[in-house]
Amino acid sequence: MNQRQVRAWVTYDWANSAFATTMMAAVMPVFYESVAGAGLAEGAAASYWGYTQTIAMLCVALLSPVLGAIADFRGSKVRFLSVFTFVGALSCLASFFIGEGDWLLASLLVILGTxxxxxxxxxxxxxxxxxxxxxxxxxxxARGYAFGYMGGGLLLALNIAMIEGWETFGFPDKTTATQTVFVTVGVWWIVFALPLFRSVKDRPANRSVPLFAVIRTGFARNLATLRRIRQYPELAKYMLAYWFFNDGINTIIVMATIYGATIGIEQTDLILALLITQFVGYPATILFGRLAVRLGSKKALYLSLVIYVLIVMLGFFMTTGFHFYALAIMVGLVQGGSQAVARSIYANLTPPPRRAEFFGFLALSSKFSASAGPFLFGLVGALTGSVRLGILAVLAFFVIGILLLMLVNLNKGREEALAGESGDAGGAATMA
Structure with missing residues (x-):
């Protein structure tokens, strides 16, 4: 294991987590509701934000599996990662130009950044x-997620200082300070992504094949992946569970702040609470990775999902800034850990030569499924006039995910994945 490359890999989480914290979770949702969504009917901004997240995830879903297959075929994981990094960072830089009532521009740039x-x-x-x-x-x-929390948290702390102390920083008003905050995210993302791009190189692959043929192969491999999953029944069951609980986690991430803003929680409380989430998340994610080694990955994942069920139930009754702080701490305890363990479980259940392809397929399927959470939140809020009922609907994703996870045998799944590498997944399934 090359420690320099591993450190660079971890540093990328530090880099792109600035987008997750400032643009998706903390500052942009509040800015969207109060500035970009100015003039919209009450509750409409929250629904539009939910629909924006849904469209963004569907776009990613359509792109990811083909790109994943192409990356395996051409050995271009780092190259594709760099392209998407610059696309996301440039969308942050362009967000400086979002003004009052520009909810459509804001939605378009958030979609591009996502x-x-x-x-x-x-x-x-x-x-x-x-x-x-x-x-x-x-x-x-887990270390990657932990560094992501720390990096995203440090920039968010600076961003809060810029917004709340806009006069001290020399900005003419709070809106301009917030717009400048979006620029800092783009710069941060690019600068701290550079170590990965410099130290990790793509593995040699067949680059003589024409691009059209590669794209056609990407589609063909993606269709083959659908058929191939039948050779890995435990992986298939895990993916089904993942679709549900990941949808719940994602919906909490992207909807929590605008939910709080809609029910009357002050902007300062919303952003500070999410800053606390970042710094609670750093040590909690490190400890959660060790807990997964001690308890086993599956039991650790169970624990995190049960806590999420509690978070959603308490969120339905939330009324004050103090409540939001308490829930933010609870999220920080499990968010990074649950995602890290879920990611490593999936990696262990996939056949080694096709991991980028399977991660691409997971991105397709999980983004299609994860688009349901924000859409359901927005739809329930629009139909009932209550965002509280919208957040309560998210509970179903966690409960179903837990029940499906109970059906997965991880040891058998690893055997199937390794047997699949040698083309004998069916035999492994029979022997297990």
Whole structure:
């Protein structure tokens, strides 16, 4: 294991988490509701934000599996990661120009940024098995999320200072300070992504094939992946569970702040609470990775999902800033850990030669499924006039995910994945 490359891989989480914290979770949702969505009917901004997230995820879903297959075929994981990184970062820089009532421009740039962020993560995640042996993946994966919390948290702290102390920083008003905050995210993302691009190189592959043939192969391999999943029944069951609980986690991430803003929580409380989430998340994610080694990945994942069920139930009754702070701490305890463990479990259940392809397929399927959460939130809120009922609907995703996870046998799944590498997945399934 090349420690320099592993450190660079971890540093990328530090880089792109600035988008997750400032653009998706903390500042942009509040800005969208109060500035970009100015003039919209009450509650409409929250619904539009939910629909924006849905469209963004569907776009990523359509792109990711084909790109993942192409990356495997051409050995271009790092190259594709760099392209998506610059697309996402440039969308942040362009967000400086969002003004009052520009909710459509804001939605378009958020969609573009999410494509850069989530599309890039397809290749980032697929690099983990290439750089880290299986026995170390839980710990390194958790370290990546932990550094992401720290990096995103540090920039968010600076962003809060810029917004709340706009006069001290020399801005003419709070709106301009917030617009400048979006620029800092783009710069941060690019600068701290450079170590990965410099130290991790794409593996040699067949680059003589014409681009059209590669794209056609990408589609063909993606269709083959659908058929191939039948050879890995435990992986198929895990993916089904993942679709549901990941949808719940994603919906909490992208909708929590605008939900709080809509029910009357002050902007300062919303952003500070999410800053606390970042710094709670750093040590909690490190500890969660160790907990997964001690308890086993599956039990650790169970624990995190049960806590999410509690978070959603308490969120329905939330009324004050103090409540939002308490829930933000609870999210920080499990968010990074649950995602890190879920990612490493999936890596262990996939056949090694096709991991980018399978991560691409997971991006397709999970983004299609994850688009349901924000859409359901927005739809329930629009139909009932209550965003509280919208957040309560998210509970179903966690409950169903937990029940499906109970059906997965991880040891059998690993045997199926390794047997699949030698073309004998069916035999492994029979023997197990």
């Amino acid at each position: 494509i850069g962020f989530s599309g890039g993560n397809t290749f980032y995640d697929a690099l983990l098995p290439d750089l880290v042996p299986e026995r170390e993946r839980d710990v390194v994966s």
